[in-house]
Amino acid sequence: MATKTELSPTARESKNAQDMQVDETLIPRKVPSLCSARYGIALVLHFCNFTTIAQNVIMNITMVAMVNSTSPQSQLNDSSEVLPVDSFGGLSKAPKSLPAKSSILGGQFAIWEKWGPPQERSRLCSIALSGMLLGCFTAILIGGFISETLGWPFVFYIFGGVGCVCCLLWFVVIYDDPVSYPWISTSEKEYIISSLKQQVGSSKQPLPIKAMLRSLPIWSICLGCFSHQWLVSTMVVYIPTYISSVYHVNIRDVTTALLTLSCGLSTLCQSGIYINVLDIAPRYSSFLMGASRGFSSIAPVIVPTVSGFLLSQDPEFGWRNVFFLLFAVNLLGLLFYLIFGEADVQEWAKERKLTRL
Template identity: 55%
Template sequence: MRYGIALLTHFSNFTLIAQNSIISITMVAMVNNTDYQPHLNSSTEGLPADLNGDQHEAAKDLSAKGTGYGGQFALWQRWAPPNERSRLCSIALSGMILGTFAVLLVGGVISEALGWPFVFYIFGAIGCVFCLVWFILVYDDPVSHPWISDPEKEYILSSLHQQVSSEKQPLPIKAILTSLPVWSMCLCTMTHQWLVNTFMVYTPTYISSVFKVNIRDNGFLSSLPFIVAWAVGILGGQLADFLLKKNFRLVTVRKIITILGNTPPAALIVALPYVQSSYITSIAFLTLSCGISPLCQSGIYINALDIAPRYASLLMGSSRGLAHSSAVLVPIVGGFFLNQDPELGWRNFFFLLFAINQFGLIIYLIFGRADVQEWAKERTLTRL
């Protein structure tokens, strides 16, 4: 049943990211619905100022994912045994990547064949269906679920008996705001999201502007890295749990996985302008870079369940909400570089991405923790 919950959360995340991503895919058609076919999935260079502004507004809408993202961690606080936490969360979170893949692959085709409103109708209908399924099949905890087996219920409850408590405790706001592990987690999540949002916003733009690829091929090539990322994200959870079974310390596993999801992808992005003479090498680098980055799902993105399981929903919702400020900043910064010098703009933009990404990673490697913090532990009352 716990894997069924993970699968349902996977598809809920699919609809969550898809319904946000379709805005950037259909924006040109919405602004100029009489002539949208040549522009879908194309560069923002040369577009009117008001359209660039609208694309920035579309990017802001991605910040709405913070609420849905944080809410699901309330489930994993009560459903995920510690030794399965990485794989369950990675299955759930990979739905976001699958949503991006689906929108990039079919968004342009639907707009071209049926008109841009149908992109919203179709993905909106999918969201309604999964919402109904969620209400029927998902419960707060194993105790309240009517169809879970007794052995599974006992297994989950026994594995979480020291972490989950129904007892209400005051929210330690001051301790949270002054916690270096919390701030390092938030910062690293934000700088990794800078990398992710660059993939989401500029993958079609880069392929189109550098290689002059037509709309159909561009949609396929832009979506290819995300289907690889979807598979790697799920496998990353298996890798993290495998390392834990080999007696690696939890904090070591979280930091190793986070390094793998940050440094190689950022380095491959920096290398793109130097290999653009080779079409195949460029697409391979782009695919590999985007494909590796979801390893962080089993690292930094679930770190709140390690340091403060009872407040994981609050911390991850806040962290993700803060991280999505990069959804606003990436198009602004990217537009600044590309409008000044299209040829050198990509190189400078990618170098800045690398610097930002590695800064957040270094802070997390120094201050990140994976043990329950003192302010997040259960309080025991002693009576004299």
Template identity: 70%
Template sequence: MATKTELGPIARERKYAQDKQADEGLIPRKVPIVCSTRLGIALILHFCNFIMTAQNVIMSITIVAMVNSTSPQSQLNGSPEGLPVDSFGDLNKAPKSLPAKGSILGGQFAIWVKWGLPHEQNRLCSIALSGMLLGCFTAILISGFIIDTLGWPFVFYVFGGVGCVCCLTWFVVIYDDPVSHPWISTSEKEYIISSLKQQVRSSKQPLPIKAMLRSLPIWSICLCSFSHQWLISTLVIYIPTYISSVYHVNIRDNGLLSALPFMVAYIIGVVGGYLADFLLTKNFRLITVRKLATILGNLPSSVLIVSLPYLSSSYITATAFLTLSGGLSTLCQSGIYVNALDIAPRHSSFLIGASRSFSGMAPIIVPTVGGFLLNQDPEFGWRNVFFLLFAINLAGVIFYFIFGEADVQDWAKERKLTRL
């Protein structure tokens, strides 16, 4: 039976102070996250991320059918041959719409400045961001079936229609803050507002651009985010093509096998957010949790991918490696992708948008560089692509491990004007 003495002294003292304040009417009692409006907002963001990513990913699977449909020797409903090496020149054009993700992903973090409580940020952000993994899984899986039955143009019709629905839902449900939300309960509104009032606020100040450009913690976030997006982009863009060209799997099975890593990633991503919050309650340092999540989300995944060329004869092992690599990669959601909220709370929206825009260059560069390597060396092309991925990923992790921080930076500290 749990007793008060089982709590640590710090946790016990904090709980006692919070209960006393609640009893005195200074702050409302905690409103659980289950069935709350803030959880509903996280779910809306989840589905918006889902369709945004799905619309980008569908090109990576439909490119196989589009290229084959131009050949008189191939039929849509047949088993397509592996893509010829010169087809990667066409593949390079596929993800040119991806830079738009940078502004969208950065903008959604501004919501958590007024909605996300510090002890819930990992969970809420993980729920929202995991929609990208579900989008990858669904798009890659369903695209193969749609192509087989209706033809590749209908893939764009289906996901475009879902995108319109998500857009309308966003306009109706999402509000800037709890005060302006018409359907939030009074208790939850008071709980969020009172909790955030305890944070130090300041008057509007200009962005310290020069200080930001000189900040190594910011550069560590940007560079590690770029290296992680290089990993994700390689998985998203080249898994269908790799399976098709190396194992000669037909497009229906291609979609199923390519989607497996993202289904595992979806589950691990949500669990990772809860695990990060759990470690923080056990008095782990914040920077320790951030770096641990970042390292586990990068290095094991890149090591598994770089091993693939040596497993060309083992189809089952290669599939297992791809699945595990995609799953572990989402642990970064509780690492570098929310770190800006720690080092500069006042400017977190701008910094996250800037870092995601910077990392958004990876989906543009990956197919260009990958296509060049595969064209230059058909025999060892895949090995070169994966070794380059490992080198970039390792460099980003090392830089973040050395320079990453979780304390509010001097240039981001506010002129203390406490709201009472």
């Protein structure tokens, strides 16, 4: 009968040293980030996010000019004419751009599953998503100026041209994975592939969908993203019309400066709520980030419908009701996140080790 032989202390130490050397060889050696392919892709995604958000914003900035002007080249006037508001708040064209916006957001999260090393994924996502802030800031800052000096069609020509350039960059620069990328160095390719192999090798378990649906921290992230998108959609879609129709202020004046500042400060939520999935479930961060962004994209669809209904039902106090609803939605999202939000890895997201008895 065969018996199991015990290793001597010296042999056991030698074996442990060999295992440590093998483990060290599996650790990927980090390559410089400057002028690297992965950060170049993050920069391209930054500009894609820039043009996507900017084109959404200019639709609402130029809506005021299009309604108040009788010809494309006429300048914006400061008359007391009240802008007409239809059942969608006069801005029902805004949700039509959601399919393109959602495809870009979903596409870039899928890209980071193949391109983003786990230890750099949050930084790469932050670089890419910061283009939304820049796009909103730039469109509000110069959209009204271009409309008044050159005419509102030139706003679409300029930002549409930027969108065409970003589209060409996407077709030329963006590849599905580092293996098929022609301009990546061998060391960076090996670094990304080895990093992802370690992640894949330790996460071959199915998605815990039921646990995710029952997780209050995940719902706090989703509601936080939803309330933030409700705020941004209201500011971008309705504030230009509100400023022009109620206060009769030209959209290039100082009230626009405050609008730019408010939109810029609101995007600071991206560094907290949107990246929180990396804290509670790093193994499923890509899936949860896409799911939370998808849930929050419902807000830009609901805002024009609900706000337009409030404005059409009560012309005198319609704007007050719109802003009260905005306050209620954001307060609810904030309280839910403060109560149920967490920063620790959830039990269902931890690594499970199989043991044999």
